[in-house]
Amino acid sequence: MNNDKVIQVESLTKMFGDFIAVNDITFDVNKGEIFGFLGANGAGKTTAMKMLIGISKPTFGKAHVAGFDVFTDAENIKKNIGYMSQKFALYDDLTVKENITFFGGIYGLSRKRIKEKANTLIEELGLGNVANQLVGSLPLGWKQKLSFSVSLIHDPKIVFLDEPTGGVDPITRRQFWELIYKAANQGTTIFVTTHYMDEAEYCDRVSIMVNGKIEALDTPKKLKEQFKAANMNDVFLKLARG
Amino acid sequence: MLPIIFVLPLLQLIILSNAATFEVKNIKFGYIDNDQSSTSRALIEKFNASTYFDVLTDFSSEAFSNAAMLKGEVDVVVEIPRYFERDLQKEKHINLGVTINAIDGAAAGVENVYITQIVQDFNQHLKVDLMQISDKQVQPINIETIPLFWYNETLNYKTFMVPGILVLLVTMITLFLSGMNIVREKEIGTLEQINVTPIKKSQFIIGKLFPFWVIGMGLLTIGLIIAKIIFDVPMVGSLALMYFYTSIYILVILGIGLFISNFTDTQQQAMFIAWFFMVIFILMSGLFTPIESMPKWAQIITEFNPIKYFVEVMRMVMLKGSGFMDILPQLLKTLLYALVMNGLAVWSYKKTT
Ligand SMILES: Nc1ncnc2c1ncn2[C@@H]1O[C@H](COP(=O)(O)OP(=O)(O)OP(=O)(O)O)[C@@H](O)[C@H]1O
Ligand SMILES: [Mg+2]
Numbered sequence: 001m002n003n004d005k006v007i008q009v010e011s012l013t014k015m016f017g018d019f020i021a022v023n024d025i026t027f028d029v030n031k032g033e034i035f036g037f038l039g040a041n042g043a044g045k046t047t048a049m050k051m052l053i054g055i056s057k058p059t060f061g062k063a064h065v066a067g068f069d070v071f072t073d074a075e076n077i078k079k080n081i082g083y084m085s086q087k088f089a090l091y092d093d094l095t096v097k098e099n100i101t102f103f104g105g106i107y108g109l110s111r112k113r114i115k116e117k118a119n120t121l122i123e124e125l126g127l128g129n130v131a132n133q134l135v136g137s138l139p140l141g142w143k144q145k146l147s148f149s150v151s152l153i154h155d156p157k158i159v160f161l162d163e164p165t166g167g168v169d170p171i172t173r174r175q176f177w178e179l180i181y182k183a184a185n186q187g188t189t190i191f192v193t194t195h196y197m198d199e200a201e202y203c204d205r206v207s208i209m210v211n212g213k214i215e216a217l218d219t220p221k222k223l224k225e226q227f228k229a230a231n232m233n234d235v236f237l238k239l240a241r242g
Numbered sequence: 243m244l245p246i247i248f249v250l251p252l253l254q255l256i257i258l259s260n261a262a263t264f265e266v267k268n269i270k271f272g273y274i275d276n277d278q279s280s281t282s283r284a285l286i287e288k289f290n291a292s293t294y295f296d297v298l299t300d301f302s303s304e305a306f307s308n309a310a311m312l313k314g315e316v317d318v319v320v321e322i323p324r325y326f327e328r329d330l331q332k333e334k335h336i337n338l339g340v341t342i343n344a345i346d347g348a349a350a351g352v353e354n355v356y357i358t359q360i361v362q363d364f365n366q367h368l369k370v371d372l373m374q375i376s377d378k379q380v381q382p383i384n385i386e387t388i389p390l391f392w393y394n395e396t397l398n399y400k401t402f403m404v405p406g407i408l409v410l411l412v413t414m415i416t417l418f419l420s421g422m423n424i425v426r427e428k429e430i431g432t433l434e435q436i437n438v439t440p441i442k443k444s445q446f447i448i449g450k451l452f453p454f455w456v457i458g459m460g461l462l463t464i465g466l467i468i469a470k471i472i473f474d475v476p477m478v479g480s481l482a483l484m485y486f487y488t489s490i491y492i493l494v495i496l497g498i499g500l501f502i503s504n505f506t507d508t509q510q511q512a513m514f515i516a517w518f519f520m521v522i523f524i525l526m527s528g529l530f531t532p533i534e535s536m537p538k539w540a541q542i543i544t545e546f547n548p549i550k551y552f553v554e555v556m557r558m559v560m561l562k563g564s565g566f567m568d569i570l571p572q573l574l575k576t577l578l579y580a581l582v583m584n585g586l587a588v589w590s591y592k593k594t595t
Contacts, residue, residue: 053438054438055434055437055438075440076440078438083435088431089431089432089435091432106439106440
């Protein structure tokens with residue numbers, strides 16, 4: 001096992017009945033990398049991600065995440081990863097602080113550590129004024145940032161972000177990517193899906209999924225060369241049109 | 243889901259129409275025959291011949307019948323006085339002592355009517371018999387029954403209904419809360435967020451159970467206070483025992499709720515299934531209609547009805563003052579039930595799909 005490869009996927013496949021949602025995908029993700037996982041709606045991004053984070057059993061194939069097998073060691077994977085779902089999934093009826101405390105507790109952080117974490121998180125995100133407000137009352141952009149920070153609360157090796165910037169304004173998106181860079185600089189591997197092609201340019205490497213298959217995988221620069229495109233959006237369109 | 247929508251109500255219709263009868267049957271009958279005459283035996287034979295009365299127990303003294311009634315082994319005890327036959331022939335007025343367990347007041351009322359009918363019928367025949375022998379006009383002989391309703395002397399409807407309704411409230415609210423809970427988290431997506439954490443299945447289920455358990459105990463407390471203050475229901479037995487039993491009972495209901503929650507995808511589905519069980523549990527609990535009157539197969543079903551045990555224990559402890567040993571059978575069955583249901587709840591909670 002190569003220690004620099006924190007995610008190793010081989011022929012991973014997921015079927016729902018006859019329908020092949022993820023079709024025989026193979027790729028690696030290096031430690032500390034920002035890995036963009038692109039694809040149109042319904043390409044199979046979320047489905048693939050759910051197999052990697054151990055909440056969905058692959059139909060076949062192999063996958064190791066943080067050195068653990070997704071088939072046999074899903075609970076160990078969970079200790080080493082953070083996950084931010086496509087759908088906002090913190091508790092709307094708890095306050096910002098309570099959500100942080102709750103998830104910190106589940107990950108087994110000490111009370112003291114949770115308190116420290118809560119304070120730094122709230123300060124970094126500028127949520128000081130709303131720390132005791134119910135999360136449900138916050139604007140989507142703030143919720144997304146909070147959700148991202150909570151997914152990092154236990155200092156995971158890898159964090160999986162499923163369309164973290166879906167539906168938020170460009171300024172918030174920008175701030176969000178600053179948070180992502182900060183986490184990456186601290187050595188966290190980032191596995192991120194997105195619909196925004198400008199965001200793809202921020203990634204170290206991107207894969208592009210079409211109908212359950214990975215059709216291209218490289219650095220944004222090389223992909224643009226390969227497809228003779230001016231930007232990632234053109235790359236994506238060329239691929240999607242086949 | 244579609245088959246469930248049709249199958250469950252049909253099942254209810256079939257089971258409940260057969261089981262939930264207001265007729266009181268299979269009454270556990272006992273007697274103390276102080277006379278040991280052919281007339282007293284004829285009277286007992288009358289009871290024996292009746293389809294309503296069951297299991298004739300011959301008690302040698304009141305001490306034995308009292309003990310049996312406390313344990314619930316007998317519903318009705320008729321005491322035939324000494325010189326019953328002799329006094330009858332002397333055309334005296336005779337009082338027949340009847341003791342009825344009135345923990346279930348509705349059944350007790352019906353039982354009293356049955357007994358009175360049998361005794362009146364016996365009176366008529368006696369008159370006819372005597373007339374045939376002597377062929378002369380005799381005064382109507384009168385055996386009068388003097389009923390004594392135990393544990394609920396005035397057959398106060400509230401005394402026996404309030405503990406039962408309290409049981410229903412505690413059960414309904416804890417079942418619905420727990421039944422909706424995990425499904426709701428599935429719907430809003432927080433369950434997925436929980437499933438990507440390294441939380442253990444048992445930790446998750448215990449975390450889910452605990453708040454509802456507290457709510458259930460709180461409901462019991464409020465209910466008991468209302469029963470005492472507003473309805474003046476006697477609290478003969480030990481409160482501590484009541485709470486101890488309830489603390490285990492609620493675990494059964496919560497286990498069922500969480501189990502339902504794990505098997506359904508939407509709150510509607512969970513609600514539907516929880517209602518199905520609730521209606522069956524309530525109508526087959528012995529609260530409104532006596533279990534003894536149900537057909538054999540229905541009685542077997544009631545063995546799996548947690549509400550039945552709770553109603554029994556509640557009435558036994560509150561109205562009779564039953565102690566730990568008296569409710570031990572119910573307690574053990576409830577405990578077993580709690581273990582099984584919560585085991586199933588943990589098992590059916592899947593972190594991976
Ligand atoms: N539980 C399921 N049962 C059946 N089909 C499913 C299930 N989950 C996903 N699918 C199907 O698998 C395909 C891939 O879905 P997935 O959610 O992985 O796409 P995605 O790339 O994440 O799309 P989006 O960008 O819209 O989030 C879709 O056609 C979807 O309808
Ligand atoms: Mg998706």
